[in-house]
Amino acid sequence: MQADNCADCGDGVAECPGMLDGFLDADDCSLENGRLFDSFELEVLETQEYVISLTSGSIDTFLYLYSGESCEEIAFDDDGGDGLNSSMALNLAPGTYWLLPSSYAAGVVGSYTLDIGCNKAAVCPPCETGEVACGEPMDSAFPLDTCTRSSGQSEDIYSVVVEGGILDINLTSAEFDTYLSIYDSSCLPLAVNDDCEPGNFDLSCLTLEVPAGTYYIGVSSYAVGEQGNFGLNITCEAGAAVNLCSECVTGSILPGDVTAGDFPATECTVPGGAESLELWRLELDEPFVGRIRLESDDFDTILGLTNGDCGLVDRNDDCDQTTVNSCLQVDLDPGVYFLGVSSFEAGSSGAYTLALEALQEPGRSIGPFLRGDVDQSGDLQLTDAVAIFSYLFLGAREPACLAAADPDGTGEINLTSGVYLLQFLFIGGQAPAAPFPQCDRSSSATDLGLGCSRPQDCF
Numbered sequence: 001m002q003a004d005n006c007a008d009c010g011d012g013v014a015e016c017p018g019m020l021d022g023f024l025d026a027d028d029c030s031l032e033n034g035r036l037f038d039s040f041e042l043e044v045l046e047t048q049e050y051v052i053s054l055t056s057g058s059i060d061t062f063l064y065l066y067s068g069e070s071c072e073e074i075a076f077d078d079d080g081g082d083g084l085n086s087s088m089a090l091n092l093a094p095g096t097y098w099l100l101p102s103s104y105a106a107g108v109v110g111s112y113t114l115d116i117g118c119n120k121a122a123v124c125p126p127c128e129t130g131e132v133a134c135g136e137p138m139d140s141a142f143p144l145d146t147c148t149r150s151s152g153q154s155e156d157i158y159s160v161v162v163e164g165g166i167l168d169i170n171l172t173s174a175e176f177d178t179y180l181s182i183y184d185s186s187c188l189p190l191a192v193n194d195d196c197e198p199g200n201f202d203l204s205c206l207t208l209e210v211p212a213g214t215y216y217i218g219v220s221s222y223a224v225g226e227q228g229n230f231g232l233n234i235t236c237e238a239g240a241a242v243n244l245c246s247e248c249v250t251g252s253i254l255p256g257d258v259t260a261g262d263f264p265a266t267e268c269t270v271p272g273g274a275e276s277l278e279l280w281r282l283e284l285d286e287p288f289v290g291r292i293r294l295e296s297d298d299f300d301t302i303l304g305l306t307n308g309d310c311g312l313v314d315r316n317d318d319c320d321q322t323t324v325n326s327c328l329q330v331d332l333d334p335g336v337y338f339l340g341v342s343s344f345e346a347g348s349s350g351a352y353t354l355a356l357e358a359l360q361e362p363g364r365s366i367g368p369f370l371r372g373d374v375d376q377s378g379d380l381q382l383t384d385a386v387a388i389f390s391y392l393f394l395g396a397r398e399p400a401c402l403a404a405a406d407p408d409g410t411g412e413i414n415l416t417s418g419v420y421l422l423q424f425l426f427i428g429g430q431a432p433a434a435p436f437p438q439c440d441r442s443s444s445a446t447d448l449g450l451g452c453s454r455p456q457d458c459f
Contacts, residue, residue: 298350
């Protein structure tokens with residue numbers, strides 16, 4: 001039967017840490033796409049990082065996470081674990097959630113194991129340099145603390161308490177290329193900005209609307225090792241929120257459509273930035289598996305996908321390294337969505353096309369990856385064969401994409417795999433099987449068996 005509420009099909013309670021064994025059978029509840037599922041209630045008492053894995057020796061797993069209050073999908077994963085198993089890692093705030101173990105194909109039955117692990121979230125903020133207040137400009141030196149961004153640049157953190165409304169933040173320096181960030185009270189990033197305008201390296205700015213609370217302003221530099229004096233100014237104004245999904249909609253689009261537009265067609269901007277934004281409404285009466293493409297010869301596109309509540313689902317800047325056009329491959333349930341058309345640089349404009357291409361027979365596939373490119377450097381070289389041998393005989397880490405380490409496509413990774421690659425590289429041996437010489441997804445049974453837990457960024 002199909003469920004109208006998460007609790008309709010409750011199979012028990014999940015705890016962290018914990019492990020549950022279950023079985024999907026023909027009498028279980030099913031989603032609108034025909035997938036059978038069980039559901040386990042998970043109560044989160046404090047913000048923590050959760051790692052949830054779904055494994056099976058008999059089915060191709062598919063894992064969902066739903067909100068306990070609204071019974072709406074929050075996250076899902078197909079093959080994030082080893083092989084065809086599922087895994088997701090995410091921070092969960094206090095509240096009630098539902099874990100839905102399922103299968104990739106509709107109507108499939110079989111046993112599974114659901115493993116839930118959790119760790120307390122990191123200290124937030126990791127280090128706090130000081131406090132700032134709305135309407136009180138501050139001059140200081142950078143850096144004053146030991147915190148760094150993930151990319152290595154120093155970052156000083158300043159807390160600000162606001163009553164809610166529109167924040168206008170300006171970071172200026174005549175001595176280094178500024179980089180500005182803002183984080184919420186859980187230290188999750190809300191927005192970043194490097195340059196207010198292209199080429200204006202000494203000014204970073206953000207404008208966004210926030211509810212009342214504490215926020216953290218990140219003062220940083222574009223390059224590692226930069227330092228100098230800076231000025232930080234925050235103004236706060238009360239204002240009505242802009243509902244992007246009602247006030248920024250240009251029109252409607254359906255699967256199979258190819259729509260042309262002139263950007264920008266609205267006065268809306270992306271949350272926290274100066275780049276223009278327009279939305280196209282997509283209403284699906286049935287599941288949609290396919291590809292969304294945003295192309296322009298006039299500007300560097302950015303494609304966004306939000307749900308019916310205007311919550312971000314996915315986003316893409318460039319399809320691959322050879323283009324500035326944007327694309328998303330999606331598997332969407334029936335419902336309302338919005339496709340966002342934006343640009344990489346503020347002030348961009350021009351003509352574009354937005355297309356929805358349905359995959360009539362989606363099939364099972366993994367990737368993308370380039371066969372033989374074990375270290376995911378972008379081409380085949382001696383280090384790829386060394387990576388295979390190190391994995392087999394020296395206890396090195398498992399390759400990010402096991403299927404890429406199978407150059408002859410036999411479904412096995414062994415001594416022959418490395419020798420095969422060396423022969424191709426140095427004595428004119430046979431070329432690797434597809435996908436080669438171009439990166440692509442693969443639906444071969446041998447590749448599905450090996451899996452590709454961390455696909456290559458090349459599609």
